Amino acid sequence: MTILEERPQLPFEAHEPSLMEIVPGPRPRGIVKFVTSTDHKQIGLNYLFTALTGFLLAGLMALVMRTQLIVPNNHFVTENVYNEMFTIHGTIMLFVFAGPFAFAGFGNYMIPLMIGAPDMAFPRFNNLSYWLYLGGFSLLLAGFLTNNGAAQFGWFGYAPLTEAIHSPGPGADLWIVGIGLTGLSGIFTAVNIITTVFTLRAPGMVMFRMPIFVWNILVTMFLILLAFPVLTAAMALLWIDRHLGGGFYDASKGGQPILWQNLFWFFGHPEVYIIAVPYFGVATEIISTMSRKPVFGYKGMIAATLSIGALSMGVWAHHMYTTGAVLLPFFAAMSLLIAVPTGIKFFNWIGTMWRGTIVLNTAMLFCLGFLAIFLFGGITGVILAQPVLDFQVHNTYFVVAHFHYVLIGAVMAGFGGLYYWLPKMTGRKLSEKWGKLGFALLFIGFNLTFFPQHDLGLRGMPRRIETYNAGMGWNFLNELSSIGAYITALGVLVNVWNIFTSWRNGEIAGDNPWDGQTLEWACSSPPPDHNFEALPPIRSERPVWDANHPDMLTKVGH
Amino acid sequence: MKVESRTVLGAFSFLVILAVVYWVLVALHGSSTERSGIAMLVFSFSAYALLGTYLLAQYLRRHGIPRAEDRFDATQEDGAGVIDYFPATSIWPVAMGLGMVFGACALVWGLWYLAIGVVLFFGAVFGWVTESDYTEDVLPGSDPDELGSSHGDYASTGAHQDH
Numbered sequence: 279m280t281i282l283e284e285r286p287q288l289p290f291e292a293h294e295p296s297l298m299e300i301v302p303g304p305r306p307r308g309i310v311k312f313v314t315s316t317d318h319k320q321i322g323l324n325y326l327f328t329a330l331t332g333f334l335l336a337g338l339m340a341l342v343m344r345t346q347l348i349v350p351n352n353h354f355v356t357e358n359v360y361n362e363m364f365t366i367h368g369t370i371m372l373f374v375f376a377g378p379f380a381f382a383g384f385g386n387y388m389i390p391l392m393i394g395a396p397d398m399a400f401p402r403f404n405n406l407s408y409w410l411y412l413g414g415f416s417l418l419l420a421g422f423l424t425n426n427g428a429a430q431f432g433w434f435g436y437a438p439l440t441e442a443i444h445s446p447g448p449g450a451d452l453w454i455v456g457i458g459l460t461g462l463s464g465i466f467t468a469v470n471i472i473t474t475v476f477t478l479r480a481p482g483m484v485m486f487r488m489p490i491f492v493w494n495i496l497v498t499m500f501l502i503l504l505a506f507p508v509l510t511a512a513m514a515l516l517w518i519d520r521h522l523g524g525g526f527y528d529a530s531k532g533g534q535p536i537l538w539q540n541l542f543w544f545f546g547h548p549e550v551y552i553i554a555v556p557y558f559g560v561a562t563e564i565i566s567t568m569s570r571k572p573v574f575g576y577k578g579m580i581a582a583t584l585s586i587g588a589l590s591m592g593v594w595a596h597h598m599y600t601t602g603a604v605l606l607p608f609f610a611a612m613s614l615l616i617a618v619p620t621g622i623k624f625f626n627w628i629g630t631m632w633r634g635t636i637v638l639n640t641a642m643l644f645c646l647g648f649l650a651i652f653l654f655g656g657i658t659g660v661i662l663a664q665p666v667l668d669f670q671v672h673n674t675y676f677v678v679a680h681f682h683y684v685l686i687g688a689v690m691a692g693f694g695g696l697y698y699w700l701p702k703m704t705g706r707k708l709s710e711k712w713g714k715l716g717f718a719l720l721f722i723g724f725n726l727t728f729f730p731q732h733d734l735g736l737r738g739m740p741r742r743i744e745t746y747n748a749g750m751g752w753n754f755l756n757e758l759s760s761i762g763a764y765i766t767a768l769g770v771l772v773n774v775w776n777i778f779t780s781w782r783n784g785e786i787a788g789d790n791p792w793d794g795q796t797l798e799w800a801c802s803s804p805p806p807d808h809n810f811e812a813l814p815p816i817r818s819e820r821p822v823w824d825a826n827h828p829d830m831l832t833k834v835g836h
Numbered sequence: 837m838k839v840e841s842r843t844v845l846g847a848f849s850f851l852v853i854l855a856v857v858y859w860v861l862v863a864l865h866g867s868s869t870e871r872s873g874i875a876m877l878v879f880s881f882s883a884y885a886l887l888g889t890y891l892l893a894q895y896l897r898r899h900g901i902p903r904a905e906d907r908f909d910a911t912q913e914d915g916a917g918v919i920d921y922f923p924a925t926s927i928w929p930v931a932m933g934l935g936m937v938f939g940a941c942a943l944v945w946g947l948w949y950l951a952i953g954v955v956l957f958f959g960a961v962f963g964w965v966t967e968s969d970y971t972e973d974v975l976p977g978s979d980p981d982e983l984g985s986s987h988g989d990y991a992s993t994g995a996h997q998d999h
Binding site: 313396397401410451462479480481485486508540604605607813 | 876
């Protein structure tokens with residue numbers, strides 16, 4: 279190719295302090311740093327570890343549920359406690375863990391590094407977002423301390439069960455304002471990241487040279503801008519219903535309970551992609567680095583992300599097929615269409631690995647686990663997208679199994695992201711030995727938990743029942759599922775243990791432990807204030823690779 | 837700015853088409869009571885129209901002269917000078933956040949929480965806006981050695997331009 283020959287050799291030496299000069303102010307440490315820092319790296323770490331705390335707490339709630347269901351007619355917890363468990367489990371997993379872990383945690387930390395920016399566009403605003411997020415999380419948990427307990431109506435809080443007469447007490451109100459605050463935090467983060475990506479890129483970092491991760495977060499942020507305000511509005515209407523007698527969702531006052539479902543799922547389906555799309559980005563980065571190849575079909579990947587984002591705005595009512603109040607053909611067609619760009623992504627991930635020199639470390643293993651699990655969740659998604667099939671399994675454990683495959687599939691890539699990026703954040707690698715053990719336990723445990731639930735659903739077990747009779751034919755599958763849950767918990771503990779021990783005692787990573795490709799590997803580990811002492815020339819979507827391998831420059835197509 | 841504005845305006849166009857198709861189909865087949873979906877789609881494309889038009893205006897006002905980050909052949913020297921002002925540590929975001937959390941508590945337990953929330957919130961607004969000592973005089977190309985303060989940093993690249 280002539281392109282390769284025409285490219286000039288671009289010398290790059292890291293840690294040459296002449297290119298960027300920073301005049302630092304005083305830098306506090308410890309708890310003062312945690313509270314007041316406007317550094318995107320500190321805030322990103324705050325998000326990551328708050329989200330992980332949420333994951334552990336909500337996982338504990340899942341264990342309570344699985345313990346209750348392990349044998350028929352069990353009385354491990356009361357009905358009320360069981361209802362609180364599945365409600366807050368779902369709420370925390372979706373609003374506190376899965377989404378913010380990726381777009382606010384990894385996003386905050388990595389986006390300025392990946393586009394060569396000194397910080398986020400609005401550093402103090404960024405800090406405010408974190409406190410709103412932590413405040414929302416705390417208020418959600420505070421529900422357990424109230425007299426009537428936390429909210430008990432499931433994470434999507436259908437009307438009229440949420441009305442004051444059916445769910446009295448402050449638990450439900452805390453659920454409303456907790457979600458409201460985390461939603462507000464999400465909107466602020468979206469504004470911040472979009473501005474950062476549009477205005478703070480390094481010279482030469484054109485839009486079509488940004489890493490796929492940055493593109494995916496950008497699309498996610500645009501989805502948040504549309505989805506979260508609708509959620510906030512729905513919550514405000516619900517609050518007015520409960521306290522001021524508004525009657526928006528109350529049929530006896532001329533309202534429509536179905537309005538809640540429309541508003542909630544207009545947020546709720548984009549939310550699924552708000553959760554999943556950043557993890558697609560994490561997986562793309564890891565697969566590309568660990569295969570030691572550029573991303574296959576870079577622009578196709580971006581186009582697929584954009585189409586997923588666009589289509590996801592038109593599929594909300596596929597959660598509402600059985601209400602009989604929605605346009606089945608429209609939503610079925612739109613939902614099936616989303617499988618196409620997602621398929622393109624799978625094709626490109628495989629194409630990236632194809633004939634690459636694959637490094638099978640823990641991060642890559644998690645990504646392969648993500649590919650397998652997410653693909654399975656996608657296939658059951660195609661089943662559920664068809665009204666004729668959805669009517670049979672709606673609100674059964676089949677649906678539970680489906681969305682856990684989708685979400686835990688995505689979160690697998692998130693764990694891969696921890697193994698991939700924590701060396702950049704802490705300067706130390708995580709232990710591969712513990713990591714592989716943790717991955718194996720998680721992968722086996724997860725599949726053992728949720729695969730039997732498909733069959734449970736087909737055998738008619740509804741979701742959210744707190745116990746069941748022995749003669750239903752559900753005993754063995756529930757037992758398997760609960761044992762799987764304990765193995766999954768063990769896997770999570772091994773990974774958490776690994777993070778904490780490696781933080782202090784891990785192998786020193788160096789600046790570029792994986793021979794990475796994108797800009798975050800051009801600064802030291804952990805990066806200094808305002809990130810870069812020197813930037814390599816940006817001539818393709820993997821500038822660090824080009825600087826380190828002048829004999830294997832990335833082909834550029836423009 | 838070209839790619840940015842095109843991306844947002846492309847999403848806007850898609851949402852317009854989506855809204856029209858959905859509206860027609862609901863009118864033909866659906867229940868006449870389902871109006872929330874159309875309302876939400878209209879608000880969605882309106883939001884993108886606002887943002888997309890702003891980005892387009894930003895692109896047009898440069899009269900075809902691209903920014904350094906929009907040029908394929910830009911070097912680090914092209915982006916030399918002060919990038920922007922980045923405030924350093926600040927106590928005001930957490931104060932404002934606490935104020936908003938107290939405001940949220942007022943929605944649950946009663947109005948007296950609002951008093952604390954309002955004091956914290958507006959106190960934080962005051963502290964926030966008076967804290968920064970950003971100066972408008974700092975233009976790209978300024979010498980960063982003369983800048984910097986106890987409240988924030990001017991991050992810059994390529995301090996020594998070849999002129």
